[in-house]
Structure formats: C-alpha cells, structure tokens
Amino acid sequence: MPAEPASIALGAREVATLLQARTMPPAVLVGHSMGCRVVLDAALRTPDHVAAIVLLDGSRFPRQSDHAFESRFAAGEYPDLVRSMFAQMFTAYSDPKTIEAVVRRALDLPEQVGKAFILSMVRYDVDMLATALERVNKPLLVLQTTFINDQRERTSLAAGQITSYLQFVRAKVPAAHIEALPGLGHFPQIEAPAKINCVLASFIATLK
DSSP states (O other): OOOSSOOOOHHHHHHHHHHHOOSSEEEEEEEETTHHHHHHHHHHGGGGGEEEEESOOOOOOOOTTHHHHHHHHHHHOOHHHHHHHHTTOOOSTOOHHHHHHHHHHHHSHHHHHHHHHHHHHHHHHHHHHHHHHOOOOOOOOEEEOOEEOOOOOOEEEEETOOOOOOEEEEEEEEOOOEEEOOOOOOHHHHHSSHHHHHHHHHHHHHHO
C-alpha cells in the first residue's frame, strides 16, 4: 500500500524518479488509459529524460464526474462499477478468458486504492489535463481505439471517426500525430499487439 493516497501525481513522481535514476537515453513514455495522465505529468516533471509521449486510448471525464463516482462509492457500488466499466472495454471478438482475468485483476486491487485512483483521474481531467497538454513540448502520438458516447458508454471507434476527446487534444497540441484504430477495444496492446508495436516502432523511428 502506498504511504499516501493513490493518485495521478504519485504515479507520475514514481515514473519521473525511475527515469532520473537510470543511466539511459531519454525515454518514449507510453501511457494507456489512466496511464495517459501519468506519463503526461511525468514528462513535465523530468523533461530532460523524455524523448516523446504516446497516449494509448485516453479519455477526458467531464466536470462533476467525481461527485457521481463518490455517490456510487458511498452506496457501496464500487465492485459493480468496476465490473460494468471493464465489461465495456472489450469487443464481441475479445477472448472471454482475457476479459475474466482483467476484471479479476481490477477487483483484486484494494478498494481504497481503486477509489482513490478513479477520483484522482477525473479531477486531473478537470483541473490539469488541458494545461498539461498545452505544456507538452515533446513529440506526441495519440492512438485511439474507443470513445465514451453521450450515455457514458465506451464503444469502439469507426473508421475515420473523430471524437470530442481527439478534437480537444488537437486543439491543445496542434502538432500531435493522431491515429484512430477502428474495431478494437480499450486494450489494443492485448488484442492487437503486433499492430500497436508496428505503429510505435514507426513513430519512434521518426524521432531525432
């Protein structure tokens, strides 16, 4: 258990500390989902140790989301919330064993840690995400496979689809390279690892 409440800032400090402690060239930080916030924050904390940033299927929670989560937590709905969130992260083609393993792993996380991370994530989106993106001065690759619709349900992107999140990122980082990968779930690194690795390799090859 962490000595302080779990948060985006805590994760970012740990990543930044690791980068500073290692003798190696600047790293390409790849963040997935909640981890998109962590790598953004880490890159701002130790820019000399970062060559580029990759955001893999990130999102942006609207204002008041923390209050909605707090209400569900207070009602004892945390386990059901986790199950429903993760159930939306896969497609009809996903391996049922993989889905079961991921949900089980999420529920094995101590509840107080999971709650703290969720609240930290949504508050980061409201208070810090826009500023963090505006301060990005490294090459940025955004790989997107899903989006959150108006009913707050996660679904796969269609070919050529542009979402409000991608428009938001583009507005904050005009030079970002944005690539949508349709037909995949929220875990493309599990469902289509060869495709993801190919895109990452191509991006890294462009770095000076």
